[in-house]
C-alpha cells in the first residue's frame with residue numbers, strides 16, 4: 490500500500506492523465522518550455538477560459554504527482570490579455586517542486602489554484618509619472634507582465650525596468666522579453682519611446698557591474714539614464730527579488746519618504762513578499 494504523498498510522487502510520472510485531480514484547481518497543459526541556464530527556465534501553459542488576473546499578480550502552481558501536491562507561488566509573467574500563461578522559474582536540485590518542474594515537457598499537466606493575488610499591481614500605486622520596476626533574479630517575472638500591459642503606458646510616461654543577476658547569462662530572459670515588448674503590436678510603439686531596461690551583473694565582469702541598490706545610492710543609475718534622483722512626488726516603484734534585496738531597497742525608498750502601498754491603501758511603492766527565489 491502506498492504510504493502518503495511521497496511514495497505516490499515517486500511512483501507517478503510528472504504528468505499523469507489518469508491522476509485524480511484535487512478539487513478546486515485548474516489542470517492546464519504545458520505548451521512550451523525554454524531553458525536559459527542550468528538554473529533558470531520558462532514555460533507557458535494553456536489559460537483557463539474563466540481565469541482572470543491583474544498583470545503583476547501571482548498564483549499557486551504545482552504538479553499532479555502526489556496525493557497532496559506541493560504548490561508554490563509563481564508570478565504570472567504574461568500580460569493579462571494573453572491567451573497563455575507564462576512563468577519563469579529557478580531550478581533547485583533538491584527543491585520539492587522545482588526538481589520535478591524543471592523536467593516538464595509540452596503536453597504535460599500543471600495544476601493551478603484558482604485565485605490569483607498580489608501587490609505588484611497598478612491598483613496598489615498612486616498616480617505618478619515614472620514607474621521604476623526593480624528586480625533581481627526570477628523577480629523579473631511579474632514585471633515581464635507589467636511591461637506588456639497597455640495600462641502601464643496609459644498610467645506612466647516612463648518605465649524603468651532594472652534587472653540584476655549574478656551572471657550575464659541570467660539576464661537573457663529579461664533581454665528577450667523586452668525585445669518582444671518593443672516589437673509587440675499592442676504596446677510596442679509606446680514601449681519603444683518609454684520603456685528603459687537597465688540590466689546589471691554582480692559576479693561577472695560587465696559594463697554594468699554592481700548591485701542596483703549601490704547604483705541608486707551612488708546616483709549612478711540616474712546619471713546613466715539622465716534622470717533626476719528618486720522623488721516621491723513623481724516616481725512610483727515596484728520591487729521583486731530576494732529577501733535581502735527587498736529589505737535594502739525598501740530602506741532606500743523609505744529614507745526618501747516613499748510610503749508602501751497595498752491593494753486596500755495605494756501609495757508610492759509596492760513589494761511582493763510571496764516571491765519564491
Ligand code: A2P
Nearest residue numbers: 625626653654655691692700702731733734737
Ligand atoms: P550579489 O551577487 O552581490 O549577492 P541571488 O541569486 O542570491 O538571489 O541574487 C540575485 C542578484 O541579487 C545577485 O546579483 C545579487 O548580488 C543581488 N542581490 C542580493 N542581495 C542583494 C541586496 N541586498 N541588494 C541588492 N542586490 C542584491
